[in-house]
Amino acid sequence: MDLKAFENRVLPSKNKLFRFAFRLLGNTEEAEDVVQDVLIKVWNGRASMDQINNWEAWCMRLTKNLSLDRIRAQHRKATDSMDVGFEVKQEGLSPHDKAEISESMQQVNQLIASLPEKQRQVIHLRDVEGYSYNEIGEILEIDLNQVKVSLFRARSAVREKLLKINAYGL
Amino acid sequence: MDSKIKELLERYWNCETTLEEEHELRSYFNTETVPDELKDTAALFRYFESQKKIELKKVVVHPTMKTRSADNGKMVKMFFTSAKIAAGVLVLVAATYLVRQEVRKSYPEEVVDTYSDPQLAFEETKKALMMISKTFGKAKQEAGKISVFNEAEQIIQKGKTKNDLEETDI
Numbered sequence: 001m002d003l004k005a006f007e008n009r010v011l012p013s014k015n016k017l018f019r020f021a022f023r024l025l026g027n028t029e030e031a032e033d034v035v036q037d038v039l040i041k042v043w044n045g046r047a048s049m050d051q052i053n054n055w056e057a058w059c060m061r062l063t064k065n066l067s068l069d070r071i072r073a074q075h076r077k078a079t080d081s082m083d084v085g086f087e088v089k090q091e092g093l094s095p096h097d098k099a100e101i102s103e104s105m106q107q108v109n110q111l112i113a114s115l116p117e118k119q120r121q122v123i124h125l126r127d128v129e130g131y132s133y134n135e136i137g138e139i140l141e142i143d144l145n146q147v148k149v150s151l152f153r154a155r156s157a158v159r160e161k162l163l164k165i166n167a168y169g170l
Numbered sequence: 171m172d173s174k175i176k177e178l179l180e181r182y183w184n185c186e187t188t189l190e191e192e193h194e195l196r197s198y199f200n201t202e203t204v205p206d207e208l209k210d211t212a213a214l215f216r217y218f219e220s221q222k223k224i225e226l227k228k229v230v231v232h233p234t235m236k237t238r239s240a241d242n243g244k245m246v247k248m249f250f251t252s253a254k255i256a257a258g259v260l261v262l263v264a265a266t267y268l269v270r271q272e273v274r275k276s277y278p279e280e281v282v283d284t285y286s287d288p289q290l291a292f293e294e295t296k297k298a299l300m301m302i303s304k305t306f307g308k309a310k311q312e313a314g315k316i317s318v319f320n321e322a323e324q325i326i327q328k329g330k331t332k333n334d335l336e337e338t339d340i
Contacts, residue, residue, distance in 0.1 A: 014226050015224070015225045015226050017226075018224070018225070018226035019221065019222075019224055022224070028227075032226065035226060104209075104210065104213035105213060105216065105217050105220065107213070108213050108214050108217040109217065112217075124221075126192075127192065127218045128218050128221045128222055129222070130189055130192070130193065132189060148185060151185050152184070152185045155182070155183055155185060156183070158214065159183050162210045162211065162213075162214065163210075165210060
């Protein structure tokens with residue numbers, strides 16, 4: 001793989017890698033570091049990776065592994081990312097509506113962050129990044145059934161919590 | 171439209187939707203005004219959509235450039251390691267030097283040769299040797315007195331054997 005192929009095939013997915021790392025680590029700087037590490041690893045090992053056909057999934061997997069390594073190394077839990085929930089593009093809304101939307105975003109953000117690691121990974125890959133079940137399995141190194149089960153549990157948990165929020169009017 | 175969305179949503183919660191249908195749900199909740207009962211669900215889908223817009227803000231250092239700086243890091247590391255070793259050696263050398271000096275200081279001054287004139291040195295040696303021989307002579311004289319005891323013992327021995335002979339004669 002030469003520089004051009006690298007720029008065309010690997011670099012465009014850097015935002016996806018960042019989002020995934022961020023989902024796992026909950027910290028912007030760490031996520032950036034992970035993405036940087038992934039790109040360096042891919043570049044340094046480019047000679048032996050020519051047979052890989054799905055670069056993006058492979059990079060995502062590397063991102064996952066490096067992120068988890070970091071979490072394990074620091075014995076730290078991913079924290080809620082409050083500021084991210086605020087960055088919502090909503091135009092033509094009154095300040096009140098805006099505040100309400102940000103608040104509900106924040107709630108959803110916390111809700112997703114409170115999911116178990118695997119469910120968080122799966123729901124992120126499916127609902128944010130729009131990967132197929134097969135790709136998710138490839139990225140997370142689990143089989144198709146596990147992907148489906150994790151996604152089902154994640155969505156059920158989200159639904160339940162949303163209903164709770166609704167019922168109590170929080 | 172509403173009933174279709176509701177049906178889609180139900181299938182979404184059961185993880186039976188395809189990627190296209192999920193995309194449809196996302197775009198519905200992100201564009202249209204939704205009824206109140208779906209507000210929280212809308213927040214979820216808006217959250218997913220907003221997450222997708224998060225981008226890696228930090229400019230990714232190109233891996234080819236980073237590799238060089240990684241080498242640089244190795245060099246710095248190597249420098250520090252060798253500096254540590256050098257410091258250790260330095261301490262050892264300094265310690266040896268100081269200990270040697272201490273040991274030299276503790277030797278008595280007289281041991282060091284002070285005579286430069288051979289004649290004078292000869293005289294001094296002779297004097298010293300004479301002193302030793304004089305003392306030896308004196309000691310020999312004194313030791314001569316011990317022979318008195320020997321003589322006495324011999325006389326006693328002789329007397330004893332004479333008595334024995336006389337006894338056997340009888």
